[in-house]
Structures are given as structure tokens and as C-alpha cells.
Amino acid sequence: MAAGPSLRPIHSRSLVLLKGIGGYWWTCIATAPKWWNIGMGRGRVAGRIVVEVGNPLIPNNLADERAAAGFDTPDDLAVQAGIDPAWYSQIEVGRVLPTRAELESILDALGGIPASRLYLLSWRQIIGIDGVAAAAHRPGTMFRNWADHGRMLMSRDELTWFDRRPRSAPGADVYVNMSCSVQVTPHLLLDTVSVLDALGVRFVAAAGPAAACCGKPFGSIGRPAVAERLRLTRLERSLGWGATVHVNWCTACQQTTTAAAARRLMTDGVRHPVREVQVITFLEERVRELGDAMPWRKRVRRRVLAESHSWSPVHLQAQTAMARLLAMVPGVEVVDLYDGFSEDSPCTASAREPGSPQPEWTRRPQTAESIRAHRSRLADYATSRGADTVSCVHQSCHQKWSRYASDRLAVRHAVSILAEALDCAHPDRYQDAVRLGNPQQFLERSRPVWQSWGLSEERATELAAAICDPRFADTGPQCCGRSTCAASSSLPPGTQLKQRRGARH
Numbered sequence: 001m002a003a004g005p006s007l008r009p010i011h012s013r014s015l016v017l018l019k020g021i022g023g024y025w026w027t028c029i030a031t032a033p034k035w036w037n038i039g040m041g042r043g044r045v046a047g048r049i050v051v052e053v054g055n056p057l058i059p060n061n062l063a064d065e066r067a068a069a070g071f072d073t074p075d076d077l078a079v080q081a082g083i084d085p086a087w088y089s090q091i092e093v094g095r096v097l098p099t100r101a102e103l104e105s106i107l108d109a110l111g112g113i114p115a116s117r118l119y120l121l122s123w124r125q126i127i128g129i130d131g132v133a134a135a136a137h138r139p140g141t142m143f144r145n146w147a148d149h150g151r152m153l154m155s156r157d158e159l160t161w162f163d164r165r166p167r168s169a170p171g172a173d174v175y176v177n178m179s180c181s182v183q184v185t186p187h188l189l190l191d192t193v194s195v196l197d198a199l200g201v202r203f204v205a206a207a208g209p210a211a212a213c214c215g216k217p218f219g220s221i222g223r224p225a226v227a228e229r230l231r232l233t234r235l236e237r238s239l240g241w242g243a244t245v246h247v248n249w250c251t252a253c254q255q256t257t258t259a260a261a262a263r264r265l266m267t268d269g270v271r272h273p274v275r276e277v278q279v280i281t282f283l284e285e286r287v288r289e290l291g292d293a294m295p296w297r298k299r300v301r302r303r304v305l306a307e308s309h310s311w312s313p314v315h316l317q318a319q320t321a322m323a324r325l326l327a328m329v330p331g332v333e334v335v336d337l338y339d340g341f342s343e344d345s346p347c348t349a350s351a352r353e354p355g356s357p358q359p360e361w362t363r364r365p366q367t368a369e370s371i372r373a374h375r376s377r378l379a380d381y382a383t384s385r386g387a388d389t390v391s392c393v394h395q396s397c398h399q400k401w402s403r404y405a406s407d408r409l410a411v412r413h414a415v416s417i418l419a420e421a422l423d424c425a426h427p428d429r430y431q432d433a434v435r436l437g438n439p440q441q442f443l444e445r446s447r448p449v450w451q452s453w454g455l456s457e458e459r460a461t462e463l464a465a466a467i468c469d470p471r472f473a474d475t476g477p478q479c480c481g482r483s484t485c486a487a488s489s490s491l492p493p494g495t496q497l498k499q500r501r502g503a504r505h
Contacts, residue, residue, distance in 0.1 A: 058259060062092040066092070071109075074088055081109040082105055097123065103115060103127055116355075120311055122311040128219050128220050128224060139209070142217060143217075148455065148463055152442075152460065152464065153446070154449065158186075161193055163207060163211060173202045174196075174201055175204050175274075177207075185428070187416065187426040189205075191418075191424070192249065194419055194426070198295055212253075214231065215229075215260070228260065231256075231260055247277055249279045254276060255315075258314070284321045284324050298331075299421070302388060302412070303387045304326055304332060305391070307338040307340050308397075329418060331421075347397040368472075375405075375474070390411050390412075402428070403472045405434075434472050436473065437471070438473070439465045439468040442464045442468040446464070
């Protein structure tokens with residue numbers, strides 16, 4: 001008998017899971033593979049030609065590879081792969097993501113082609129066929145590193161979210177999954193909580209694996225049952241509070257969660273009971289909803305390049321939502337979108353497909369001199385486009401770009417720019433530490449911070465060296481005059497924030 005779940009009869013309109021996705025900037029599509037499947041409906045955003053994403057949720061190259069392998073119909077390939085034809089058809093049109101076993105059967109039927117010819121890397125990681133096996137990328141090691149990096153930059157008393165499983169919080173409309181790796185730059189989490197408070201959102205916020213993991217780190221190493229259990233536990237908990245919306249900080253969390261929800265819908269006929277939305281899209285919608293009632297406090301004079309990668313509809317939606325959000329902030333002008341796969345992008349190497357050509361500068365040993373030259377080159381490019389700030393969608397991109405920030409080119413996330421305008425922003429101590437470039441000084445300045453978490457001297461020394469690489473030191477004048485300038489902050493913080501954990505009502 002052919003393998004694969006049986007399908008419940010569901011009206012096709014219930015499969016449109018990208019409600020409100022809006023338009024995508026045409027310039028971003030250029031870096032996607034030719035098979036990246038998008039619809040061609042046209043519209044305009046800020047005077048630029050855009051394309052509308054079409055169904056499917058999960059772009060792939062199955063139809064083309066199937067035809068190239070000599071299978072005339074989806075049923076023909078499904079039979080050869082030992083997968084139920086009705087189920088395979090949903091995989092091919094992109095309504096559901098295959099399991100690792102299903103994808104391996106499909107690849108074998110197609111002659112043993114690599115998975116990269118069917119799905120982009122971000123999807124392959126979710127499937128678990130291209131997970132990273134190195135010890136440094138095992139879930140427990142990653143979770144510890146992310147949390148400990150943040151504990152070098154923010155004291156325990158400043159925590160304004162749950163870092164363990166949230167307690168009961170009746171009356172919270174929104175559950176905010178602030179993810180795991182965002183903890184490396186804790187000012188982003190502090191800004192998120194303060195912005196949501198300022199916008200009057202009733203929410204519970206959590207970060208870290210016990211409170212907020214989407215399951216991807218486990219799915220990527222072949223433990224899909226653990227990943228699904230984490231997602232369902234989080235869902236059941238938030239439903240108990242009465243939440244109707246899940247806000248995901250990380251685009252990978254949004255991508256993973258919506259793909260899992262689509263699979264449950266197709267296999268069990270169970271509609272996902274909450275709305276899953278990426279944080280930038282949620283904030284854009286909230287600002288638009290408040291309209292004239294927005295509690296603006298400051299004009300923020302920034303000219304922004306909005307950066308992201310064309311990995312999936314989720315990533316592209318977040319980038320265009322960021323452009324629309326920032327365009328509503330008083331004083332901010334979005335001058336263009338920036339393709340994170342560009343040759344000089346600090347995050348280009350880590351985001352590219354394995355085996356793909358890497359920019360020449362990433363293959364050379366990085367020295368203090370070459371880093372200064374690259375930092376200047378990025379600032380020159382931004383200036384040529386009329387920009388003074390880069391805003392990245394993903395936290396890892398923000399962290400990589402932060403190492404190349406300068407007085408000529410600021411690196412600020414959209415959440416932090418919104419926090420500036422609402423007068424509730426927090427200093428970017430990560431950039432402050434990177435630009436200091438002196439691990440020993442950073443270790444001593446931050447001693448009260450890391451000691452509040454019980455980190456050992458040995459562990460703190462190791463983390464200080466990782467954060468404060470002397471090659472990235474920027475010893476020139478750093479303060480841009482803004483009250484939120486990273487250079488105007490200090491380590492450790494001079495004042496402690498009132499501890500507030502849990503729901504905002």
C-alpha cells in the first residue's frame with residue numbers, strides 16, 4: 001500500500017494560509033532560484049512595482065524535476081516513491097511540507113538528486129534533511145550559548161519576560177514567542193516588551209527553549225516528535241489563557257509553525273486555532289489600527305535600508321512589512337530594500353546554499369584592517385543610496401551587521417526604531433561591547449551583570465572573548481547624538497529596570 005497520510009476533504013479556500021501577505025519587492029526576487037514559485041499579480045508599494053505571492057505556502061521545484069525525470073503526472077512519481085498520490089499532490093503544489101522519510105523517497109524516485117534541487121535551505125532544515133550535525137549546533141549547546149550571551153549584557157533584575165514556562169495568565173489576548181537566539185541581543189527583547197506595552201497590547205512574552213521554542217532545532221536533527229510536542233504544548237498553554245494570536249519574533253519560528261499547522265490541517269482536518277504572525281507584521285498592523293491614537297513621542301530621523309533574504313514567503317513578507325511599518329514612524333524614510341544575499345552583506349556567507357559560490361572577501365582571513373575597510377565600504381554603499389541606517393529582519397543578520405556598524409551607518413532593528421519613536425528604547429549593549437573590542441574591559445564592566453545570573457568567571461571570560469573580538473573594535477568617536485545611541489550607553493547599566501514578568505493587561 002502507498003505510504004502517506006489520508007486526506008480529509010477540505011475546501012481549497014481554507015488552505016490559503018498567507019492572509020494579508022501584501023506585496024513583495026521585485027528586487028528581492030532576483031536572488032531566488034528561478035524555480036522559486038510566486039504568482040505574478042502586480043501592485044505598488046511606495047511607488048515600486050511589486051509582486052503578490054500566490055498559493056502555495058511552501059515553494060518548491062518538484063513539478064519541474066518530476067518532468068525532467070520523465071514522470072508525466074504527479075501520480076506517476078507518487079507511485080514510484082511509494083507515497084499516496086493524493087498526499088503527494090499536496091506536497092507538490094506546496095500546501096504541505098514532506099517529512100524527511102517522504103522527501104528521501106521522492107529523491108530516490110527522482111534518481112537520487114540532492115534535496116537542494118527541490119527546496120531552499122530554510123525548508124530543508126525544517127524537514128531535517130540538512131540539519132547541522134556539529135556538536136556546537138546541537139539544541140542544548142545552542143540554547144545555552146544564546147542564553148549566556150544575553151546574560152553578559154542584561155542583568156537578571158531587568159528581565160521583563162518569561163525565560164521559563166509561563167505561569168497562568170488569564171486575559172492575555174496575544175502570546176509573544178520571542179524565540180531563542182534573539183537572547184544574544186537582549187535589547188531587542190526589552191524593546192519588544194516596551195513597545196507592546198506602549199501600544200496597549202494584552203500579552204504574555206517568553207523567550208528561550210522552555211518557554212518559546214518552535215521545535216526547529218529538534219526537527220533539524222531528526223527529532224520531529226519532540227519538535228511537535230513543543231509546539232503543541234505551547235499552543236495548549238496559550239489557549240488556556242484565552243490567547244487568539246501567536247506573535248513569532250523569529251522568521252524561522254513563523255515558517256516552522258505555519259508549516260506544522262498546514263500539515264495538521266491536511267492530515268487531520270484540524271484548523272490551527274490561533275493566528276500565527278511574525279512580529280513585524282503584527283506591529284505594522286497594530287500601528288495602522290491605532291492611527292491617530294498612536295502615542296508617538298519623538299521624530300526619529302533615519303533613512304533606512306530594509307534588509308532580508310529571499311528564503312521563503314515568510315521572510316519576504318516580513319521585509320515588506322518592515323518597510324511599511326517604518327514608513328509610518330515620524331521622521332523615518334525607507335529609501336530601499338537591501339538583498340541580504342548581496343556580495344558585501346555581512347550575513348551573505350551564512351545565508352547562502354552550501355556549496356554555492358561565496359564572495360571573495362569571505363574567503364580571506366579577516367584582519368582589523370580588512371574589517372575597517374569593509375565597514376567603510378558598507379557605509380559608502382548606504383550613503384550612495386541616501387541611507388544612514390540598516391534594519392535587518394532576522395536577529396542573526398542584525399548581530400552580524402552590528403559588527404560593521406559605524407558612525408556613518410547605524411544598525412537598528414525596526415522594533416528598536418519604533419521604540420525610539422515611542423520613547424521606550426533601550427541601549428544596544430551588544431554593539432557597545434563589539435565596538436569596545438576589549439574582552440578584559442568588557443568582562444570587568446559587565447561583572448555585576450553576569451554575576452547576577454551565576455555565571456562562572458571562566459564562562460564569562462569565554463563569552464567576553466566571543467562578543468568582544470578586538471578585530472572589530474571601533475575606536476573612533478561613536479556617539480551620534482541620539483539618546484538611544486549605543487555609544488552613550490554603559491556597561492553595566494547604570495539603572496535597573498523594574499522586573500515585570502508575565503501578561504500585560
